[in-house]
Amino acid sequence: MSAATQNADGQVVTFTERFVQVEGMRIRYLEAGQGNPVVVLHGEGGLTWSPLNSLLASQFRVIALEIPDFGHSPAKARPQPLRDLARTPAEAVAALGLEHYGLVSTAASASLALWQAIDLPQRVDALVLISPIAFLPDGWTAPSGYVRDPELERRLGDVKVATLVLLGTKDNVLPAETGRLYVEQLPNCYYALVYDAGHVIEAERPEALFAAVRDFLEQRETFVVSRKNTIINP
């Protein structure tokens, strides 16, 4: 099955639905675009059309994986540690022959992405956590989809890969200040606020989100350097 969507530049992006066999399970994924590979893990809404994915597909090869328990992909036997759950998308990516890639997660899939970065540091070139719900500030009410993982919290110092955390200034699911916790815990972490966006940043400010994610995936730590041309006339 193919799904055609338009990105912000009006270009038609066609995502192709495919499946990959991993650990005896048939994992669904959507793929579009060319270039350096970017693996995307979805949030609570499941693997659906995503403005961010469409924009990313204009510059990258995007592989948006369905996490077990969601949509068409079968559930893993429960209960299981998040670290084990994280292994399935990692194996799926390996089965697709990707040796290294940028990894982008949204909301609760942040824990899976972080575990992947800890367990497979040689594969993950850059990590982007959008509105991540991997851990919360003290006293904050746990949002839907949040599963506390004390082991992951202990291992955050092992996330060596360059990481970008993005939060909306109007996020009412978790405070924007959560971003600073990641900076304090992860050795190589940047955090940015997307102005005037809520928890689902890509729904409200997809271009702003894309610009930050694109620059980070392309440049990692040097994404902080502006190359904006300010010459009006030569």
Added chain:
Amino acid sequence: MQASFFCTNGYNSREALGHPGWPTPPALYQSKIGLQSLNVALEQAKLADELGFDWVSCSEHHYTPLLQTPNAAVFAGALSQVVRKAKIAVLGPLVSMNNPVRIAEELAMLDQLSSGRLVVLFLRGTPNEFLAYDTNPDETRSRTQEASILIIRALTEPQPFGWEGRHYRFRTVSVWPGPIQRPHPPMYYSGNSFESATFAAAHRLGLGVSFYPPHRVAQLVGYYKQECAKHGWEPSPDQLLYRCFAAVGEDDREADALKAAFLGMRSAVESLMQGRGAALPPPPQSQVGLGLGELRFCGNPYTLVKQVTDFHEATGVGVIDFGFAGEPMKSIRLFGTEVLPRIRRIGARVSQPSELAAAAAG
């Protein structure tokens, strides 16, 4: 009721002030007069402080001898060294046309320079000023809003962060020094429209209204309070700020003379919207009587006390930022000795019951 002295740092030359239209050519600037004017302004600020004014204020304006403060932060830095007790009120930076991170850094420095006495109001600017830095006037409302949020974030965020805005992008913000007052100095938002009042209420900022007549101020304040209630909070009287011009004389005759002199200077204020300033439509507030260039309070000290009392009762405003007409040193002295002690208790029953109780017990 608190009183603020609006230190305009005006350039003391009839020739320059009488220039028709905006901008005023730099050719009219004489360094001797400029320096003299600055020293007078600093003396005024010092006197206001000594007489017990609660705030001494300044604001950013461009290309005019009326207010020689194109960078309010620079002037406020100087004020912070001569004003020892009063708050240093930057009312304010024109946030629509400056780098918001730079503003945050300047505000933090000013809070440090003043040992935690800074007060700030975020201003959008009058239309002529958008020409100064080539700012698109159609974007100034949203630029002001975004910049204000970013400035607050920059002053409060303990870790380096990035900003992906509509008008601003910064990948690394990490303001140093931080403000002395935590989480940040008292902040106000220019509230001359209902849209601005809505924004101020939503972000728990004080409201600053300027020049409007009392009924219009009351309307805006009432609306703002309703909006604050929607967001679950109630502003205190000192979060309601009003800026205006005033003339105070020993008696009514002297006050009338000051009024006549002030009205004679009105053309200098009106000239801001002339010349290149006329290239842009005047602020929409003018359609409902902005009152820029009007004397809101005028009379002998007792008349002024009555007028300020009536104004407070009509509007609920708890801080008035006075720009004085005529000879400011004399007005500051007269106001500070004869008016200020008598308006101090205005609103106390409403705003500071504990203080009243303490006074009664004492």
